[in-house]
Amino acid sequence: MSTIGKALTLLDAVSRLEKEVGLTEIARHCGLDKATARRFLVELEKHGFVEQDPETRRYRIGGAPVRLARIREARFPYLSTAAPFVRELAEASGETVHLSEYAAGRLSTILVEDSPRANRVIVEVGSVLPFHATASGLAFLAFCPARQLEDLLSAPLEAFTENTVTSANDLRSLLAETARRGYSICLQGLESGVISTAAPIKAPNSLPIGTIAVAAPLVRADEATIHRLGSTTAATAKRISEKFFGLEQLAAQPLARRAG
Amino acid sequence: MSTIGKALTLLDAVSRLEKEVGLTEIARHCGLDKATARRFLVELEKHGFVEQDPETRRYRIGGAPVRLARIREARFPYLSTAAPFVRELAEASGETVHLSEYAAGRLSTILVEDSPRANRVIVEVGSVLPFHATASGLAFLAFCPARQLEDLLSAPLEAFTENTVTSANDLRSLLAETARRGYSICLQGLESGVISTAAPIKAPNSLPIGTIAVAAPLVRADEATIHRLGSTTAATAKRISEKFFGLEQLAAQPLARRAG
């Protein structure tokens, strides 16, 4: 792997570990030498991607990504376009709704709207969703290029619960059904006692760029309920896509934005 | 410079150039060979820091920073803590208010609340604020370690307008005044016809981590007005700091956050 790849993997590790983390632990976690890890951290710090607490000498994610994220959102406002729809769906369903984005070969949670109920499903912002064991992942796979699915199937599928689908053939038929229906259903694939449904948010070329999903405790969601939620989710995903790529078109036009 | 440093500089360049930008232009802008620039872009793309539009083949900032920024904000919620205060100050003043963060040796704008007035000052999210020519920069310098100020003064100060302070001694006395007063005033230092005032948001070790600033068209801000805005800004900065670092203390305690 290139040096850049290693450094970015290290950054990813810092984001995944505890709030603040020491040099040795980072190095161990990335399989890097301590000296190498330190050089990477120094370099990342120079550019604001990590910060070192002057007291504890531990490292945390820095401020630079905040600036980049704001620029990204200003230019490609996926999150901010989708946010009101996520809230709306959360209110309408009374369940936890989360939005994911496909980047770097992974589906990452970038927004969560919690259910107001005491018994609710918790999803962490920043968590990575396994493709074969989450409703979001299934919704994504059902509409992505065949090539990508085959890549995924070339490795064994991890079983997170006893209900996780780990057979390639079962997964294929599940995806065919999902594609037909327009929304996915995942029954206790990642966590026991949780059922969820998701739909892809598609670009104009019809490839998915992310997903929106509803997750409910199993006790509140019978067959009919989950299908009702699923079709609402699919409709919401469609509306997000239309709003977002409609806006995109507008933004592409040479408006005199500053004319105030 | 290390490979990592070069790659992150390239990423920074992409963030600073137009919405989407071609390979040759990026390479030219960074002083890199086309082949090298491409390798960097491919590596950054693998990790989601840039995306390539499949049609135009141009590059833009990717989704990974959004995920990192959300994690950063969950762990160190500077922006989200400050946001309501920024809005409040914008409403109270009727002028454009912006929040900056110090990272990677630079002061970057991470939030802007526009004035509702037709004649208003425009500040771009993501813009980098020169230390000697903006109210935010002056507020930061007035409270940062002496060493940092000397580093800055070791290079000549660029004149953005005919009012920009470019003499080291003038700058020093301006900073002494700012430190005494608790807020800075910058009169047409970066843009003609604009006056602004800012105050530092300080960590418990009393070093500034960012600034909050109000920018107004000169025609609306006489001497008395700007001093009134300045002291309100300083008070707001203090409140942000107290709220934020108060929260920090709370977060450090071992709460059972998930006990729902």
Add this chain to the structure above:
DNA sequence: CTCATCGGTTCATTATTTGAACCGTCGCTT
């Protein structure tokens, strides 16, 4: 049809990254 420019690729040359061994410091145990 030609020329210029674009995105992208190749491979011998070159400069950078790497990591075992090394400090000094801190907190804990004996």
Add this chain to the structure above:
DNA sequence: AAGCGACGGTTCAAATAATGAACCGATGAG
């Protein structure tokens, strides 16, 4: 308080990765 282990951080010869001039094919303007 002395000894131990783990920490953050540093060094420099050896090993590996980055580099860029020249190249290709495609696209579009004149």
